[in-house]
Every structure is written in structure tokens, then in C-alpha cells.
Amino acid sequence: MMVSEILKDIIIENANNLFKIKIDKNIKLEIPPSKQMGDFAFPIGFNLSKELKQNPFSIVEKLSDNINSNQNLIKTEPARPGFLNIFLTNDFIKDLVKKNFEKENFDFPKKDRKVIIEFVSANPTGPLHIGHGRWAALGDSIARLLEKVGYDVYREFYVNDAGKQIENLKKTVVALRKGEQIPEDGYRGEYIKEAINEDNPHLYFLDQQKKTLERFNVFFNNFFHETQVYNNITHAIESLKAKGLIYERDGAIWFKSTEYGDDKDRVLIKSDGSYTYFAPDIAYHLTKIERGFDWIIDILGADHHGYVNRLSAAIKALSNREVRFSIIIGQLVNLFRDKEPVRMSKRTGDIITLDEVIDEIGKDALRYILVSKKASQSIDFDIEEVKRKSKSSPVFYIQYAFARINSILSKVGDYNLDTDNFSLDNMNNSERELLIEIIKFKDTIFQAAIDMEPHILANYLLNISGIFHNFYETSRVIDNGIVVEHRLFIIKAVSNVLKEGLKILGIESPEKM
């Protein structure tokens, strides 16, 4: 159980009994600005003051007395102007850590919900670039987070292997092979030459993309090819037609997407009889619905945000608004080389590939950079600056904490740690701080998962690592040859937290550095 839930239950129960009013389960829990004030705090006096017609401080004063006389997990203190500050007792801390963090793979109860998350979905016309890397890192971590909190997660990559760009790619390769000039719509990057002898160059690039993703520690359950869906387009259009959402105008077939919140209707079949890009996309998303997913998540770059309304309209229409649909629009990665902007374009061939950056700074440092910022924030990525700073990357700070713990644990060796043997009384500040931070891990995971924001976890790991390094300086686990049991207990829990956290971010936990 998450500590936030336990605390909320205590507060709500006491407030209900004391004031005889119903209290919202979503009361706000926060962290006080200073440790002396408490481990947690509820600004609950403000919320209740209107309803109870009392001043906020006297409310929390009464509530605090009531709570303190009713249970012994926590001690509370009222604080002006209306906060209820919470201190966990040592026994409660020990119990929480023991229950939740003594072993790895502590899990949340399984939910019976199937989620499909689609990400990367790059065109198979060249290598993945650093922008794709962001979606890869983000999507993979979100998938792992959702899995962690109990969802049944399916990862899918949509391969655009049916459009005009595939034709253009082929033409380019053929022209190169014959030594002719590259056609107007062709691709000009140097990398095209790698596929010069391929009959299906897009399959070559797809294969290359898969290898890149694999070394980036990003895996998919399925690569869904656009060509697979072409037979279903008629079916999709018929489904919309059955709902009265299809009409003909100017010789084209239109989808009445405005009925579901789009700002204008969209063409599905052009007047020349060919499909727009949107048509197979609808058919593809219909398969997601028909494959029985309860929740569809798409991760798209900001350059596709204009697409959100029509896609969302299609899904609402086809699922009768029953399937949950989330689109995460990630802002783009702006590339620089020593402060000079690099315009990435496959047409002109000026790109920085994901492989290149992984080679330069390593998978772990790159994944950390890409996932430590929230998706709605665009990233300025200066390849030269990142290279210079790669050795001081925050990711090593976290990994180093893990390696240090591992080193201690291997020195301790087999040690039969009995949690009944020691008490947590007389803890020093850094020991206590570390324990409180450990306890926050489950809430952090949950928050990051439901918000679909892995950066919350990334920041948490950096923070707890800092607390650990401080602990390391002040508190010896093996002191003059004797194992200090409660410290061993603490570092084992930290080790599990770091390992789990890094795993979710797709980052290694090296035992030595």
C-alpha cells in the first residue's frame, strides 16, 4: 500500500468522526518545505474552514489532537495558518519499508485493463534520428510504468510502408544504382547508399531501425505494417457509414469528424479514387479497438498535433466513446552543434542519427537526458555540449549510488538480517531522510504512471541518490568491522528502489563503476 493512501485514510477517518462531515478522498498531500516541519503535510485547514465556518488553524489543532490520541502510526502537529504536519513514527517507517521494499519487484495489484501504446512509428526511409529517440525513451518508460502499476501493456510500432514515400525511396535507390540523378522527390542523404543493392530498401531501413531500438533497450510486441491494414479500409469506412458519418462531396468521400469535435470534416477517399493518409490510419486504429484494447495511447511529435482532433474523432466514433484514448504530444528536439542549429531533414540528408549519439555518449546517459524532461517541454540538444558533459551526467550519479551500495553488500556477504533485532530509535538525520524517501517511491511510481510522465521518476532517483551519497559520508554500514543492522536494512531497500527505478527508465544498474 502506498503511504499516501494510509495517511489519507487516517486523516479522513478522524476528520469524519470529529466534524461529522464528508471529506473528499482527493485531499491534497504535500511535502513541507523543511524537514523540521514534518515528513508530510495536509493543507486541510483551508479546505474545511468554509464548510465548518471555523478558522483554519483551530480546525487543524482539534484534528491533530484527535489523531494523536487515536492511533500510533503517526504524530501530527498543527501549523499556522492551516497545515496539519505529519511525522511518521519509527515503527511505522520500519514496517512500511519492510513490507514494500525488502525485496525487488514489489508490485501493484493487477488491473484487468489492456493498454496499447504506439510510439516511434518512424517512416522506414532512413535511420532513426535523435528525435525518434525521445519517443522511444518516453514510450518505453511509460509502458514500463503502466506495467508496474498493473496494466496489461502492449507496445506497437506502426510501419508506414504503403505511402508514396516508399515509392520515392525505391526510385532513389534505383537511380543511384544506375548512376542517374536523384529524382525530384527523392532522398538525398548519404545513408541511402547503404541500401543501394536492396530491392526493398524500406525493409532494410526498418531492420536497421529495429537494431537501433534494441541497443537503446526499447522493445515492441509488434511491428504493424500499414500494408496489412489496406484490406480493412473498406471495413473501416463501412463502419463509419453505418453510423451516418460518411458523405460524398466534390467527387470525394468525407468523414464527418466535426460531429466528434474536429474543426472540419476530412477526406478519406480523394476524387481520383485513392486514399488519403488518414484512411489507413483510421483502419489501423479500428484494429486497436477490435483487438480488444481498453485504452489506446499514441505518442506523437508536436509536428503531428494537427492530427489529434481528427484521430480522436475517429476513435470516439468507432468505439462509441467507450475506449479511452490518450495522445501524448511530445515537443520536438531542437538540435545544435556548438550553438549552431542543425536543421534535420531526410530530404537534404542533414541528420544526426540515434546510433551516432548512442555511440558518442552511451545509451544510459542519452536515455536519462531524453526522459528527464517532461514531454510538453521542447528539448534543446547540443550534441557537442552533451559530449563534453557526458562524463558528468546525472545518470552516473544515480548509478554510482547503486554501485557503492553493491560494494558494501558484497563486503557484508551473507548476513542474516532479522528486522526484529534492531530498532530505528536514535537514527541520525540522513538515515531518517533516506528512509522517508524510500517510502515515497511507490507513490512516485504511481504518480509518474497515471500522469504518463517518467521525468517524475527520473527526478526522484536523482534526489534519493543525493540523499544516499550524503548518508554514505555520515553513516558507516560496516563500522570497525561490525555490521550496523538498521543501516544494512536501509541500503538494501535503497538498492531495490534504485534498481527498479532505473529499470523502468531503461537504464542499467551496474554493480561496479
Place this chain on the structure above:
RNA sequence: GUGCCAAUAGCUCAGCUGGAUAGAGCAAUAGCCUUCUAAGCUAUUGGUCAGAGGUUCGAUUCCUCUUUGGCACGCCA
């Protein structure tokens, strides 16, 4: 022109559904290795939270306008 995302320390970014003195990493300065890894620790320096209004007991957080930057506005993919 319209819409979407943003603007916080010298740099890169956090700041959870509005709450108590705005944080971290990097960079800079000064210290710390005869006991578990110095990829570490401690201390110091550094912010009119783009600007102006508004809502509120309370605003970096919500609303409006302005400025600046990125992106998108096709019977392209």
C-alpha cells in the same frame, strides 16, 4: 491570420490537482581521501519565476492581454 506547446539561476531543466523561506544537476570559488568506490561529500556565489492586469485568505501554478521562441494549419505523407 488561426490553433497548439512553451518562457523559472550563467547553461540544461524540476517545482505534483494554487499553499508555509522558489529547487536540482552542470559551471564558478573554498575545503574534505590511514576504515564500506572522491564518478563522492561539505560550504559559498547565483533568480523583479518574460511583462501587465485579474480571480483568491493565498498565484511560479488558474484566467485575460502583450512580447519572444518552437510547431501545425492540403482531396501531401
